[in-house]
Amino acid sequence: MDRKHVYDKLCTILKKEDVLENELMKNHTSFKIGGPADFLVIPRNEEELKNIILLVNKEKIPFFIMGNGSNLLVRDGGIRGVVIKLSDNFSKFEVNENIVKAQSGILLSKLAKNILKCALAGFEFASGIPGTLGGAIAMNAGAYGGEMKDVVHAVKLLDMDGNIFECSNEEMKFGYRKSLLTEKKYIVLEVQLILNKGNYEDIKSIFDDLTLKRTTKQPINMPSAGSTFKRPVGYFAGKLIEEAGLKGLTLKDAQVSPKHSGFVVNLGNATAKDIIELLDVVKKTVYDKFQVVLEEEVKIIGEE
Numbered sequence: 001m002d003r004k005h006v007y008d009k010l011c012t013i014l015k016k017e018d019v020l021e022n023e024l025m026k027n028h029t030s031f032k033i034g035g036p037a038d039f040l041v042i043p044r045n046e047e048e049l050k051n052i053i054l055l056v057n058k059e060k061i062p063f064f065i066m067g068n069g070s071n072l073l074v075r076d077g078g079i080r081g082v083v084i085k086l087s088d089n090f091s092k093f094e095v096n097e098n099i100v101k102a103q104s105g106i107l108l109s110k111l112a113k114n115i116l117k118c119a120l121a122g123f124e125f126a127s128g129i130p131g132t133l134g135g136a137i138a139m140n141a142g143a144y145g146g147e148m149k150d151v152v153h154a155v156k157l158l159d160m161d162g163n164i165f166e167c168s169n170e171e172m173k174f175g176y177r178k179s180l181l182t183e184k185k186y187i188v189l190e191v192q193l194i195l196n197k198g199n200y201e202d203i204k205s206i207f208d209d210l211t212l213k214r215t216t217k218q219p220i221n222m223p224s225a226g227s228t229f230k231r232p233v234g235y236f237a238g239k240l241i242e243e244a245g246l247k248g249l250t251l252k253d254a255q256v257s258p259k260h261s262g263f264v265v266n267l268g269n270a271t272a273k274d275i276i277e278l279l280d281v282v283k284k285t286v287y288d289k290f291q292v293v294l295e296e297e298v299k300i301i302g303e304e
């Protein structure tokens, strides 16, 4: 990849200030970890996004699409090619009766607050998940008995050839922390949710209850990527880790949270290497003790 050429091309599509070179991914992830991306670009509208996709596709430049970076562990060598970040710049939404249409970069917390104002029920589960709507679709994010699959009506997607099309809930192939986007390189542009008309006070009390659960049980003030491992069938990852005696286990600045064993946290200066070494110890110990294989929920990307 000729970096100068790529930079010049990106600058024909985007404003210069939206093309960041050698941008440390630790500044863009909730783990506060990650080496430099060759380029991190922040498109401001669909047209810019589409033109970036056409460019990387035509010139075979590797790319990665990110939302709020709350489910990512970026390795210390960083990311080659182009990282496209969709967040504040793609955060318009509209509510019509019980139908909510929103752009993929909106934070779930912001969307949930506005949905509450309209007294629509069914999205409470998402209010404390610190990602964007696009990331939540890709991951079929869920909590406290709800998941995106339950509320999505349709998703507007962009493919690598610049085509824009819509997929129904069924076509999105939602599964446990996965979706159609686990297998296809599509980009979520916009999402339509169908919710239920409800009572403001009832919805607010569910919100408050879930917020309290999160703040008391999860280390939400520490840098992390949420639950480190997927729930193995028939078990809870956090419980297995705790029963294996690993709660609080610390390797340099990487730590199995003493508050919730399902979370690995960064105490300040952990590298991706430290976190991955800790994850390996956790996986091996849990396997040796219970013969259960733990699989990462957090997406590990980039170069060592």
Ligand SMILES: Cc1cc2nc3c(=O)[nH]c(=O)nc-3n(C[C@H](O)[C@H](O)[C@H](O)COP(=O)(O)OP(=O)(O)OC[C@H]3O[C@@H](n4cnc5c(N)ncnc54)[C@H](O)[C@@H]3O)c2cc1C
Residues within 6 Å of the ligand: 030, 064, 065, 066, 067, 068, 069, 070, 071, 072, 086, 104, 128, 129, 130, 131, 132, 133, 134, 135, 136, 137, 138, 139, 140, 141, 142, 143, 181, 186, 187, 188, 189, 219, 220, 224, 225, 226, 227, 299
């Ligand atoms: C404290 C904490 C608590 C958490 N609690 C929960 C929880 O209760 N439930 C839960 O499910 N998760 C939880 N998470 C994990 C995380 O918030 C979710 O996975 C979230 O959906 C990720 O969204 P994001 O925008 O940050 O995506 P990113 O982390 O930026 O990306 C995640 C994946 O989504 C893809 N992606 C992002 N945007 C798009 C797009 N527009 N189009 C296509 N693909 C896209 C990326 O390529 C990547 O594969 C938690 C994380 C933290 C830090």
